[in-house]
Each structure stands twice: as C-alpha cells, then as structure tokens.
Amino acid sequence: MKCEKLLISDIDGTLAYRDVISKRVESACLKLKGGGWTLMVATGRILASALQHIRKIKASGPAIVYDGARIMDFERGMLFWEKKIDGGLVRDVLLAGWDFGVGIQVMGDEKVFCRPHDEVVIDYFKSIGVEVEPNLTQPKELNSVYRVIFHGDEGLIKELYDHISGKFKDRTSITMAGEKFLDVLPPGVSKGHALSKILKMKGSSNKIVVAVGDHMNDETLLLKAHIAFAMEDAPDALKKQADVVLPSAENGGFAEIVKYLEDEEFLFFVLSKKGLNIGECKDI
Numbered sequence: 001m002k003c004e005k006l007l008i009s010d011i012d013g014t015l016a017y018r019d020v021i022s023k024r025v026e027s028a029c030l031k032l033k034g035g036g037w038t039l040m041v042a043t044g045r046i047l048a049s050a051l052q053h054i055r056k057i058k059a060s061g062p063a064i065v066y067d068g069a070r071i072m073d074f075e076r077g078m079l080f081w082e083k084k085i086d087g088g089l090v091r092d093v094l095l096a097g098w099d100f101g102v103g104i105q106v107m108g109d110e111k112v113f114c115r116p117h118d119e120v121v122i123d124y125f126k127s128i129g130v131e132v133e134p135n136l137t138q139p140k141e142l143n144s145v146y147r148v149i150f151h152g153d154e155g156l157i158k159e160l161y162d163h164i165s166g167k168f169k170d171r172t173s174i175t176m177a178g179e180k181f182l183d184v185l186p187p188g189v190s191k192g193h194a195l196s197k198i199l200k201m202k203g204s205s206n207k208i209v210v211a212v213g214d215h216m217n218d219e220t221l222l223l224k225a226h227i228a229f230a231m232e233d234a235p236d237a238l239k240k241q242a243d244v245v246l247p248s249a250e251n252g253g254f255a256e257i258v259k260y261l262e263d264e265e266f267l268f269f270v271l272s273k274k275g276l277n278i279g280e281c282k283d284i
Helices: 023-034 047-056 087-097 119-127 154-168 191-202 216-224 253-261 264-273
Strands: 004-009 037-041 063-065 070-073 078-082 103-107 111-114 131-133 147-151 173-178 181-185 207-213 227-231 244-246
Touching: 004 253, 023 037, 023 253, 037 047, 037 063, 047 063, 063 191, 070 191, 078 191, 087 103, 087 147, 087 154, 111 119, 119 131, 147 154, 154 173, 154 181, 173 216, 191 207, 191 216, 207 216, 207 253, 216 227, 227 253, 227 264, 244 253, 253 264
Parallel strands: 004 037, 004 207, 111 131, 207 227, 227 244
Antiparallel strands: 063 070, 070 078, 103 111, 103 147, 147 181, 173 181
C-alpha cells in the first residue's frame, strides 16, 4: 500500500538562519514536494511571523504554531485546536521571572504583550503587522494567552529555567526554545502533542512521518516521528533522539535531507529498525 509521506520541520535554526531561508533550502523543499512529500511546519512563532517562511517552502496542511499551543490553517487563519494558559497562572509566571533581568514576551491571539522599553520586540512585530501592546509595567493577569517567553543572557535563562520548573512544573509545560529562550506553555502542550492531533485529523491512511528540529522544544516532535533529523548545532540531548544529524542552518544544512529521503535503502533500513515496512508503513 502506498504511504503518505509527511515532513514536519521547525523554522528557526532549522529551515531558516537569522530569519532567512536560503535559496538552497528553498530548492530542497521544492524537490521534496516534487517527490511526493507533504511539507508542514512546527514553530514557536505566532502565525503572522511564520507565514513568510511557510509560503516560501510551499508548506501545506495545518501549521503547528505557538510551540504547539495552536494548530492553524495558515491560508484561512482558521483554528483547528488550541490550549490557553490560565490568566492567573500567567501573572504568577511573570512574577517569578520579572526581576531576572531578561526580556519578556507574552503571546496572545496573534498579539504580543511586552514591556514598554522592549523596542526591538515592538519594532519587529509592528514591521510585520502584528498588534503589540507594550503595557507590561508589572506582572498582571492576562487572558487568552498561549505562550510566555523569557529571553536574554544564556546563564540567566538557565537559572530562570530551574526556578520556573521548580515552581510550575505541574501546572505548565516548560521548555528551552534556544540557548537564550525559555518557553512556558499550557500544561501538556508540545509540538509532538500537536503533531499527534494532526495525524488523528488526517485519518488512518498509512504514513511515513519525518521530523526536523534544532532545540529542546523540538524533542517531542522528533520522538513522535518515524525518522528524526537534528541540526549539527542542536543540544546533545536532542541529537541523541535523531537518526541523522544535518549540518547547521547557517550552512543550509536542511538541504542535505533530500539525499536521505530519496534513498530507498536508507528509508528501508531506518523504518525496519523501528518495525515498519516501507511498503506497508503503519500509523504512529
């Protein structure tokens, strides 16, 4: 039976380097599509800031955004699924990280809340037409929130990760989205959890699922896939989950994935190790 071939990828540090998808990566994506692969994205970005990249690689199907807290139809802006953080919990999380000397972003419904002096954040989101409310002058209750981001000095972020995890690990999902980025999400939310929901929506037809990522917020995504790729500069813990490590995004490393996915011997070897047959692949 012919398998549906799905490739789901992170954007920043995987498809894109410094917010740019190279021509080499773009060409690789088009070649994959020509080979029958359906391309999808799973990103921490809100939909508005992910759209240019989604369209550049000609992705299809729903997009996983907000690090898994929302699944959205990027063409129509339609919502498939979402999970929010309780407003009181948002206030408590902000309070816990308020005096750590790091930047703060709070992601609402295609809207960003930040401190009044966060000019880089304000200018960036305004430049792509996203509503920004720079009114975080103190920790406060905010409703319809999907993601709280702390960003800044790597040492401070690691310290804050330990602090936040100790206080809220049973009430939130906490992950590193980069060496300098800490995400606090609704409980049970992850990119892998969102992928499970998409696969259920797609039904029971046979599939091969490939996932690609570069940091710990991609770990559940890679664990959910039949074949997992990590980038060369990913943390060691993530690379341990990967079947293949690709060169870094700085060098357009994503493009190297084509030679693996066009190699039937590679596919057969990896899938057979996981109890799957390339001719009779099963649902995850």
